[in-house]
Amino acid sequence: MPTDRxxxxxxxxVAAHAGVSRATVSRVVNGGPGVRAEVRERVRASxxxxxxxxNFAARSLVTRRTGAVAVVIAEPxxxxxxxxxxxxxxxxxxxxxxxxxxxxxxxxxxxxxxxERISRYLxxxxxxxxxxxxxxxxxxxxxxQALAAGLPTVFGGRPGWPGAAEDPGLLYVDADNRGxxxxxxxxxxxxxxxxxxxxxxxxxxxxxxxxxHGFQDALTAAGLAPSRAPTAxxxxxxxxxxxxxAQLLEHEPGLDAVFAGSDLMAVGALRALRAAGRRVPEDVxxxxxxxxxxxxxxxxxxxxxxxxxEGMGRIMARLLLRQIGDVPADGGRGVTARTEEPASPxxxxxxxxxxxxx
Amino acid sequence: MPTDRxxxxxxxxVAAHAGVSRATVSRVVNGGPGVRAEVRERVRASxxxxxxxxNFAARSLVTRRTGAVAVVIAEPxxxxxxxxxxxxxxxxxxxxxxxxxxxxxxxxxxxxxxxERISRYLxxxxxxxxxxxxxxxxxxxxxxQALAAGLPTVFGGRPGWPGAAEDPGLLYVDADNRGxxxxxxxxxxxxxxxxxxxxxxxxxxxxxxxxxHGFQDALTAAGLAPSRAPTAxxxxxxxxxxxxxAQLLEHEPGLDAVFAGSDLMAVGALRALRAAGRRVPEDVxxxxxxxxxxxxxxxxxxxxxxxxxEGMGRIMARLLLRQIGDVPADGGRGVTARTEEPASPxxxxxxxxxxxxx
Numbered sequence: 001m002p003t004d005r006x007x008x009x010x011x012x013x014v015a016a017h018a019g020v021s022r023a024t025v026s027r028v029v030n031g032g033p034g035v036r037a038e039v040r041e042r043v044r045a046s047x048x049x050x051x052x053x054x055n056f057a058a059r060s061l062v063t064r065r066t067g068a069v070a071v072v073i074a075e076p077x078x079x080x081x082x083x084x085x086x087x088x089x090x091x092x093x094x095x096x097x098x099x100x101x102x103x104x105x106x107x108x109x110x111x112x113x114x115x116e117r118i119s120r121y122l123x124x125x126x127x128x129x130x131x132x133x134x135x136x137x138x139x140x141x142x143x144x145q146a147l148a149a150g151l152p153t154v155f156g157g158r159p160g161w162p163g164a165a166e167d168p169g170l171l172y173v174d175a176d177n178r179g180x181x182x183x184x185x186x187x188x189x190x191x192x193x194x195x196x197x198x199x200x201x202x203x204x205x206x207x208x209x210x211x212x213h214g215f216q217d218a219l220t221a222a223g224l225a226p227s228r229a230p231t232a233x234x235x236x237x238x239x240x241x242x243x244x245x246a247q248l249l250e251h252e253p254g255l256d257a258v259f260a261g262s263d264l265m266a267v268g269a270l271r272a273l274r275a276a277g278r279r280v281p282e283d284v285x286x287x288x289x290x291x292x293x294x295x296x297x298x299x300x301x302x303x304x305x306x307x308x309x310e311g312m313g314r315i316m317a318r319l320l321l322r323q324i325g326d327v328p329a330d331g332g333r334g335v336t337a338r339t340e341e342p343a344s345p346x347x348x349x350x351x352x353x354x355x356x357x358x
Numbered sequence: 359m360p361t362d363r364x365x366x367x368x369x370x371x372v373a374a375h376a377g378v379s380r381a382t383v384s385r386v387v388n389g390g391p392g393v394r395a396e397v398r399e400r401v402r403a404s405x406x407x408x409x410x411x412x413n414f415a416a417r418s419l420v421t422r423r424t425g426a427v428a429v430v431i432a433e434p435x436x437x438x439x440x441x442x443x444x445x446x447x448x449x450x451x452x453x454x455x456x457x458x459x460x461x462x463x464x465x466x467x468x469x470x471x472x473x474e475r476i477s478r479y480l481x482x483x484x485x486x487x488x489x490x491x492x493x494x495x496x497x498x499x500x501x502x503q504a505l506a507a508g509l510p511t512v513f514g515g516r517p518g519w520p521g522a523a524e525d526p527g528l529l530y531v532d533a534d535n536r537g538x539x540x541x542x543x544x545x546x547x548x549x550x551x552x553x554x555x556x557x558x559x560x561x562x563x564x565x566x567x568x569x570x571h572g573f574q575d576a577l578t579a580a581g582l583a584p585s586r587a588p589t590a591x592x593x594x595x596x597x598x599x600x601x602x603x604a605q606l607l608e609h610e611p612g613l614d615a616v617f618a619g620s621d622l623m624a625v626g627a628l629r630a631l632r633a634a635g636r637r638v639p640e641d642v643x644x645x646x647x648x649x650x651x652x653x654x655x656x657x658x659x660x661x662x663x664x665x666x667x668e669g670m671g672r673i674m675a676r677l678l679l680r681q682i683g684d685v686p687a688d689g690g691r692g693v694t695a696r697t698e699e700p701a702s703p704x705x706x707x708x709x710x711x712x713x714x715x716x
Binding site: 037040041044047048066067068070077078081082084086087090091094098101102103104105106107108111113114117118120121124126150166167168169 | 395399402403405406424425426428435436439440442444445448449452456459460461462463464465466469471472475476478479482484508524525526527
């Protein structure tokens with residue numbers, strides 16, 4: 001990147017250019033009241049003419065950093081704004097970045113043109129790093145443009161595209177989906193249930209796949225054949241879970257337990273079970289995954305697997321800041337222990353929260 | 359702003375530096391599969407070493423533009439992510455910007471430090487303009503930093519800080535809150551109601567204040583004294599509306615109509631009226647404002663005032679792009695009719711949607 005060593009215009013230069021006092025420039029720049037519109041216009045014109053950058057911290061001049069990090073979410077805005085997962089993760093990211101005086105820029109990538117445009121912006125030197133969320137395994141690696149532009153990048157969730165598992169350079173933060181699902185299923189088996197079924201999310205998402213595998217791990221460990229356990233796809237939504245549960249009941253009326261790969265699907269399953277006259281947990285025990293707020297409001301309150309979504313956001317931010325060079329390795333607590341160690345993916349604990357449904 | 363006339367590195371230069379073919383560089387840069395991790399690493403290193411900016415469009419070299427616009431929302435993320443108003447407005451903004459190949463960067467400004475950090479980023483030359491949402495009238499003008507940095511700025515909603523009304527340079531887009539509230543109240547009076555009450559939002563927000571004034575306008579025009587009409591603050595929420603409605607019923611048991619300044623408050627009011635044994639619309643007619651999805655699901659379905667939130671987002675984007683210089687004045691349909699005319703605030707129509715509640 002070419003560096004710019006021309007002196008930056010000062011507040012004094014703006015004041016002289018506009019023919020006003022330093023105090024007036026300062027008031028206009030900082031948004032204080034009591035400056036006539038005409039004078040304010042003149043100051044603004046001078047600010048623009050000289051390219052004066054108020055509050056442009058010394059830091060970025062020394063480090064060539066922009067002080068900003070992009071969060072790119074490859075999902076439609078209707079999804080981003082309706083799924084509490086994103087707002088909680090963004091809260092964690094935003095708070096951690098704020099601790100390091102770094103600005104979060106949110107960009108949604110929905111269509112092919114968006115991808116191209118975002119690539120251009122990322123390559124333009126306007127951010128120091130990228131946090132990338134893309135839940136689906138298809139298509140080109142969505143963070144490739146950032147990596148190619150030489151930008152430090154951390155993924156939210158284990159990347160699922162072909163070759164991702166073999167790429168040692170990919171950094172990501174995810175919950176222990178497989179371990180959490182195993183815990184949930186072990187809980188059901190521990191209650192004496194012997195005919196468990198699973199509701200799965202879209203299997204092109206690694207979180208859905210890993211949770212299914214965790215369910216199967218527990219069955220295998222208990223001497224049950226995973227291939228015999230009925231499963232149905234509920235697309236991670238309440239409606240999908242309700243539909244899938246009704247299907248399962250039709251094919252396997254004797255099932256006595258359900259592991260739902262998300263709380264929303266579990267809530268849908270509760271509805272279908274009620275409609276079919278099954279009592280929860282007496283006839284069918286149900287465990288969800290996520291521990292959304294709605295889990296504790298469900299009837300009966302859901303036993304589920306909690307992932308610390310806000311905490312994952314914080315870790316993503318720390319891992320990225322460490323790549324950028326803003327956080328000393330020993331300051332990124334929970335990220336890595338030794339300075340020499342290369343950064344590696346972080347899998348956070350998922351733990352069982354027992355309520356009334358199982 | 360200093361310009362950079364050093365030639366930009368080409369794809370060929372990167373290929374030569376990395377010792378690979380153009381095709382391989384292109385594949386790495388565009389995220390295609392089939393490149394060994396080691397080779398990819400080498401290409402990335404060359405990209406970084408040469409400062410190669412893939413897809414860095416010719417446009418920005420010619421215009422010195424960044425191709426990005428910041429949307430700054432001075433609200434906590436819990437509010438932004440739970441209020442359908444923002445997601446609909448952002449959809450409109452994002453779609454319009456996409457039509458002009460411009461990237462939307464969303465920044466949330468919650469605390470004082472955020473304000474300072476965002477100022478710095480805006481002043482750093484990373485965006486071409488700013489769309490600013492701040493619903494509250496207190497504190498320093500939240501867009502002042504962008505204006506001071508010489509960035510074109512358009513506000514979402516009529517700015518309410520002291521002096522804003524007298525500033526001819528402030529551009530904003532808002533719904534006709536006052537006119538819409540007047541329509542709603544005229545509808546209630548047209549049904550023969552003579553004892554109307556109003557539920558208001560926080561009166562430090564211009565939308566809440568303007569809607570109250572519209573309610574009063576209609577009363578005055580009908581020969582009723584606005585000062586006699588009972589009002590109560592419901593903070594634009596369902597809970598607040600329910601509480602405020604219960605208060606109104608206690609003080610004015612004879613009221614026969616309610617204008618609620620938002621659909622959420624109207625939904626809360628319906629609940630309080632039901633609890634008090636009043637029939638809607640027979641005993642008390644209710645009109646809301648916004649036409650959220652929940653308005654048509656309400657029981658009974660809400661008569662309300664529709665504002666075109668997505669359309670307002672589109673107009674904000676067009677108005678800003680015109681300021682930036684990306685949209686010819688005659689291409690900004692609905693924004694202004696004559697090329698010579700300076701850009702001015704845009705007030706969009708609010709219209710009555712009659713359903714069952716009034």
